[in-house]
Amino acid sequence: xxxxxxxxxxxxxxxxxxxxxxxxxxxIFSSYWMNWVRQAPxxxxxxxxxxxxxxxxxYFLDSVKGRFTISRDNAKxxxxxxxxxxxxxxxxxxxxxxxxxxxxxxxxxxxxLVTVSS
Amino acid sequence: DIVMTQTxxxxxxxxxxxASISCKSSQSLLHSDGKTYLYWYxxxxxxxxxxxIYEVSSRFFGVPDRFSGSGSGTDFTLQISRVEAEDxxxxxxxxGLYHRTFGQGTRVEIK
Numbered sequence: 001x002x003x004x005x006x007x008x009x010x011x012x013x014x015x016x017x018x019x020x021x022x023x024x025x026x027x028i029f030s031s032y033w034m035n036w037v038r039q040a041p042x043x044x045x046x047x048x049x050x051x052x053x054x055x056x057x058x059y060f061l062d063s064v065k066g067r068f069t070i071s072r073d074n075a076k077x078x079x080x081x082x083x084x085x086x087x088x089x090x091x092x093x094x095x096x097x098x099x100x101x102x103x104x105x106x107x108x109x110x111x112x113l114v115t116v117s118s
Numbered sequence: 119d120i121v122m123t124q125t126x127x128x129x130x131x132x133x134x135x136x137a138s139i140s141c142k143s144s145q146s147l148l149h150s151d152g153k154t155y156l157y158w159y160x161x162x163x164x165x166x167x168x169x170x171i172y173e174v175s176s177r178f179f180g181v182p183d184r185f186s187g188s189g190s191g192t193d194f195t196l197q198i199s200r201v202e203a204e205d206x207x208x209x210x211x212x213x214g215l216y217h218r219t220f221g222q223g224t225r226v227e228i229k
Contacts, residue, residue, distance in 0.1 A: 035218070044210060045159075045167060047218035059217065062119075095166055102155040103214020106178070108166035 002026040002107055004096050009112030016086055016116075022079040022096030022109060030054075030074040033099035036081045037108070038092035046092070049081065050099060064090075086116045120144050120213050124221035131201040132229045139224045141194045141211035148191060148215075155214035158187055158196045161223075162207040170209075171196065203228055 008020040020036070036048040049060045049070040058070050069082045079096050093111040100106055121144040131137045147154045158171040169178045171187035174194060184199040198205060206228055211221040 037218075044220045044223050045161075045212075046220070050218075061217070100172075101214075102149070102153075103157055103212060103218045104169065104172050105157075105159070105167070106169050108168070110166055 002098070004098065004107060004109035006094060006096055006109045006112040009094065009114045011115045011117065012086055013118050014087055014116055017082070017084045018086060018114060020081040020083065020094055020096075020112060020114070022081075024077045024079065024096075024098070027098070029072075029077040033101075034072060034079045035097045035099050035105060036070060036079075037095045037097055037105070038090075038114075039095070039111075040089075040092040043092075045095075048094070051079070083114070086114075088116050090114060091116050120147075120216055120219050122211055122213055122219050122221035124209075124211055124224050126224060127222060128225045128227070130227050130229050131198075133202060134200050137198040137201050137205075137226060139196045139209055139211075141189075141196070141221050143192045143194075143213055146191045147213050154190060156187075156189065156194050157212045157214060158185075159210045159212060159220075160205075160207050161210065165207075167210065198226075201226070201228070 003025045006022045035050040039045045051058045051070045067085045071080045095108045095111045097105040097108045123142045125140045147156050154174050156174045159167040161167040175187045186197050208223040210223050
């Protein structure tokens with residue numbers, strides 16, 4: 001079974017940092033682009049970042065450039081999102097999603113909640 | 119950025135009746151490779167989004183044939199020929215041409 005499990009979410013104060021992880025199983029992780037997508041309460045999903053198979057290409061939503069970094073460890077079948085200088089508008093459920101190509105996201109994980117509040 | 123606009127934002131449908139959702143993009147989603155990267159996702163209550171339709175009109179594995187997608191360029195439609203109770207949720211269109219952006223979502227409920 002193809003599976004993605006996110007972890008690392010929590011409550012942090014504005015300006016603090018958090019590192020999310022996504023553990024993949026059931027497929028050849030090193031063969032796929034991977035994505036982080038977030039969804040604030042009651043809002044549409046918002047793509048955050050993606051990374052290619054060997055981590056040589058990375059792209060970011062404009063509002064997180066310079067604050068977030070995406071990385072992967074193919075030996076550990078894991079995807080990461082390092083989030084620095086967090087702001088209240090970063091509050092959301094963060095999903096990782098496998099990319100079958102050009103935004104064909106399947107599957108998605110169940111998500112991990114990040115809350116930024118003082 | 120490519121802006122995706124869906125209408126309507128909500129639908130209340132009698133079981134067995136059809137439903138249609140429109141999605142318009144701010145620029146053409148036709149790639150130089152000849153494909154159009156428009157997707158439809160359904161987020162059922164309490165769940166993560168799941169893909170229904172990819173590249174405008176291809177149904178994903180396991181998606182019932184009552185779901186169909188159509189369109190080209192900047193105008194796209196998702197149709198459900200006969201709505202069932204399990205179709206309740208929020209439907210999002212999404213473009214994959216440049217970065218990824220989602221429409222506002224269309225909430226479908228059963229009358």
